[in-house]
Amino acid sequence: MAMLGLMLVAALCLGSASAASLGAVLTEGGMVSGDNYAVSGLFRYMDVFKGIPFAAPPGRFEKPKPHPGWDGILKAKDFSNRCLQLNLLQTDTRGNEDCLYLNVWVPQGRKEVSYNLPVMIWIYGGGFIVGGSMGGNILNNYLYDGEEIANRGNVIVVTLNYRVGAMGFLSTGDDGLPGNYGLWDQHAGIAWVHRNIRAFGGDPDNITVFGESAGAVSVNLQLISPKNKGLIRRGISQSGVALCSWAINRNPRELAELIATKVRCPTDDKMTACLKMTDPVTLTLAGSLNMDGSADAPIVNNLVLSPVIDGDFLPDEPANLFVNAAEMDYIIGANDMDGHLFAGIDVPSLNQPIQHTPLEDLKTLLAALTKEKGPQAAELAFGEYSHTWGKKPTKEEIKRAVVEAETDYIFLVPTQAALYQHNSVATTGRTYSYLFSQASRNPTFPSWMGADHADDLQFVFGKPFNSPLGYWPKHRDVSGYMIAYWTNFAKTGNPNEGESKVPVTWPAFNKETHKYVDIDHRMGRNSVKQKMRMRFVYYWTNIYASLPTISE
Structure with missing residues (x-):
């Protein structure tokens, strides 16, 4: 037995000595070198490059420009700065204007370096005001570390930075400050990957962009923008689409004038010139948003610091641009209680286990969400969300209705509309729908709580595997399922077909059956469902939409 152990150690040492590695890679800007190390699995290794510039330091309120390049070998071993942004308390800033960098994870076997692998590009969320390519960090464990996806799915993972907040999305609604600089950054990163990824062992003609929340909206906008023609093969939007109410700011001038006033710029024809000369930290702080909901x-x-219809990157309303994604495969989904994060701020009693949520709070919330259609819309909405109640609703029924209303309005209903829109115009592109319902791990939440906003991220990025002590086996199950579906889809355009085994066949979405998979740790044949929350989708997309809009 001791001899067997020695032989195994010797084999591992020999494997390590002959591990496949890219070494220094030639990119359009110059040579880059990263790290190579062993990962889980026999004779599995990972080449990791952190902080590769994909564009020059951006000019203020300008589109990104090509990087001039560098001499020698760039050591790409550390994450770059985040783009300049507010801290989480909105009391100060962090990050840097010089921030257009990306990171690459390339899985390797023992002997030959990987070749022609599918590529997955991650676009982070954060309401278009915060975020970074590496995500949050606990004890050097970064949320958006691509290692588990790359290793378990045998794909190349890329994460990139883009400008956020005022520096990324401030717009005057005209040619002065057209906006969408963050979207142009994402596009520049995608284009860089398309031009350079072959040198890392990737297939430039098999690129999938995926993202969550504002990143999911960004994925949708990148798919439908005519600027990405020929660059993207597929997309995955997790909790956000271009049809969300918060995805597009249709009155950017109002916000620009508000920020101009804060930084003591005029609001006349001299406003644009003044804003361009204003200190970027001052501008970023002035772009803070009111996070006191009710x-x-x-x-x-x-959430108004967001993309705009600029006549360039977005030449038309998003609903009219889906035809540009007709040949792209697309997975779109939401978490079953995505709205809880927002509802807990708007209705604080929601997360107080002993405290009742007054029925009036639900009625007030529905009136606010349907404000543009007037009192009739609010009454109809209340009828929908209370239709299963008896004469005296329970505490839980009222609280769940608050969460469901915000989930439907902010995420789930626009997601269903986007699924229908893509499927309606698709030619060769396939459409897939999912609902993520793995219960939240937050012990302070009520027992009826499902998956909150962003709860899916830890599973997509394999945290139950690289932080096993913080999770149960069931969490590793659901993480394995998501990585398998996501990476199979990146390889083939079909989440069921690829190198990874999946728990149940995921049928494509179509406008007759509206089939989807319900993703949690118990997946089986009962996980294939259809017509997700159809009653409520019908209310918002048909009844509510058909009501006349009232004047302010």
Whole structure:
């Protein structure tokens, strides 16, 4: 037995000595070198490059430009700065204007370096005001570390930075400050990957972009923008699409004038010149958003530093641009209680286990969400969300209705509309729908709580595997399922076909059956369902939409 152990150690040492590695890689800007190390699995290794510039330091309120390049070998071993942004308390800033960098994870076997692998590019969320390519960090364990996806799915993972907040999305609604600089950054990163990824062993003609929340909206916008023709093969949007109420700011001038006033710039024809000369930290702080929601002023309505229809990157309303994604495969989904994060701010009693949520809070919230259609819409909405109640609703029924209303309005209903839109115009592109319902791990939440906003991220990035002490076996199950579906889809355009085994066949979405998979740790044949929350989708997309809009 001792001899067997020695032989195994010797084999591992020999494997390590002959591990496949890219070494220094030639990119369009110059040579880059990263790290190579062993990962889980027999004779499995990972080449990792952190902080590769994909564009020059951006000019203020300008589109990104090509990087001039460098001499020698660039050591790409550390994450770059985040783009300049507010801290989480909105009291100060962090990050840097010089921030257009990306990171690459390349899985390797023992002997030959990988070749022609599918590529997955991650676009982070954060309401278009915060975020970074590496994500949050606990004890050097970064949320958006691509190792588990790359290793378990045998794909190349890329994460990239883009400008956020005022520096990424401030717009005057005209040619002065057209906006969408963050979207142009994402596009520049995608284009860089398309031009350079072959040198890392990737297939430039098999690129999947995936993202969550504002990153999911960004994925949708990248798919439908005519600027990405020929660059992207597929997309995955997790909890966000271009049809969300918060995805597009249709009155950017109002916000620009508000920020201009904060930084003491005029709001006349000299405003643009003044804003361009203003200190970027001052501008970023002036772009802070009101995060104090209430039932009569839901926080979702404050997310206004967002993309605009600029006549360039987005030449038309998003609903009219889906035809540009007709040949792209697309997975779109939401978490079953995505709205809880927002509802807990708007209605604080929601997360107080002993405290009742007044029925009036639900009515006030629905009135605020349907404000543009008037009192009739609010009454109809209340009828929908209370239709299963008896004469005296329970505490839980009222609280769940608050969460469901915000989930439907902010995420789930626009997601269903986007699924239908893509499927309706698709030619060769396939459409897939999912609902993520793995219960939240937050012990302070009520027992009826499902998957909150962003709860899916830890599973997509394999945290139950690289932080096993913090999770149960069931969490590794659901993480394995998601990585398998996501990476199979990146390889073939079909989440069921690829190198990874899946728990149940995921049928494509179509406008007759509206089939989807319900993703949790118990997946089996009962996980294939259809017509997700159809009653509520019908209310918002048909009944509510058909009501006349009232004047302010």
